[in-house]
Amino acid sequence: MIQYQYDNKNIIKKRAYITQEFMKLSPNIKSKRIKEISPEDIKILFELYDKVFLNKHLENNFPGNFKFSLSKRMTRSAGLTLCPKNIGERKPEEVIIEIRIGVNFFFQYHLLERDKKVCEIQSHHALEALQLVLEHEICHVIEFIYFHQSSCKGNQFKTIARNLFGHTSSYHELPSNREIAKEKFNLHIGDKITFDFEEKILEGMIYAINKRATVMVPDKKGQYADKEGNKYNKYYVPVGKIKKCEIKG
Template sequence: MREYCMVDLLTMEYAAAEITWRRKEIARRLIGTSANIKDHTINRIAPADLELLFGLYDELFLAGWFRHCFAGTLGFSLSSRLTKSAGKTLCPKDIAQRKPSEIRIEIRIGVNFFLQYHAVKNPKPVCGIATADSLEALQLVLEHEICHVIEFLHFHASNCSAARFKRLAGRLFGHTESYHKLPTAQQIARQKYGLRIGDAVSFRFEDTVLHGRVYRLNQRATVMVRDRFGHYTDGNGRRYTKYYVPLELLQK
């Protein structure tokens, strides 16, 4: 136990070839073990898969430090509400005042970035590294969040724009950037359906064709339709009703 806890996560460093090998080995083991992820295309995923993936990273990159030395709790969750960040690490604000056993950190992953990975044909780098498939993209996002976890535990704060984070991510995982270019809902709407925010559209609702404008684009479009009885008002006093419409049902 003592030898694990003497590992310094802040100074660990791997050569590029070693990082690539370990990342591929983790993918191989995950595919062989996960109940949901059976190849490099993610069609189904559960929080248990994230926990499994983190455990493999702990073993192959972090010398088992979390398994043997972390006294707190790590949580894993999936969210369809993350539309810009593909991952997020949640840490208690009073982490500095908590006992090690009272610390709970959660890694939350924006699931739609990976389920819709192939919806657009653009290159999809993550953390400055080109990705070939949705599993590799997920791995790189999790690597980024692992660096946040390490910073929170050591410094009680984390900032992926700062030099300290970039050094850590570079040494451990070869990251050169702190952002991703995975397909967003707006990119998918634009490329697949030709839709943009502000477009005039029509759609059928209860045997009536309604006309409005696209106000927001996520997994569905938010469309504002003029309605004198509507609950939403613009700056000119015009009233609207809000509708959530599947993208494929909209006509420009």
């Protein structure tokens, strides 16, 4: 079991050292802003953490494999650790633990200016936010390996996260698509809006905001109908492409 315990000063120093080392090693990320990212970047960052915080404990003691993946669909969680449910019954060398990162949070990090805490720690740039999210996932990895299950609501997890990384919560406050749509583009569910579609300007209403905005556009031949029998077609529109309707009259 991993018994390291660091004080806050030491944690900040190690985290900042990893930021610098990572920018030297990463093929895509050469500054604190994240414009491009690949699974290889997460692998490099993970290995740096194993080296700097865990004295290569995972590399030297875990015979299984790690997989790193990216998702553009994650709209709430910024990170996820996936482990086979029957990890205890499998041969350790056959176990694959996957860390998946929700990349949009980091691409969009700079779009809103406000505090962006991750696990109750103030982040100062997108790369640091990614590091904090990965730190959280590393705690899941440790719990999965040693206890075969993991929950960031549990006391055991909280102790690991606090001892290793000084985390005192399991939540992030990184801007979500919905918040960016609202704050930066002033878009809300129910707004009447226009957008360009195949050289036409369509007018509709925002029905939902996830990765993109869901816009219902009135159309006699539409596939969707409301209670009154009005028909609509559904479009998924990037929030940056939406224009608010001008108030007429």
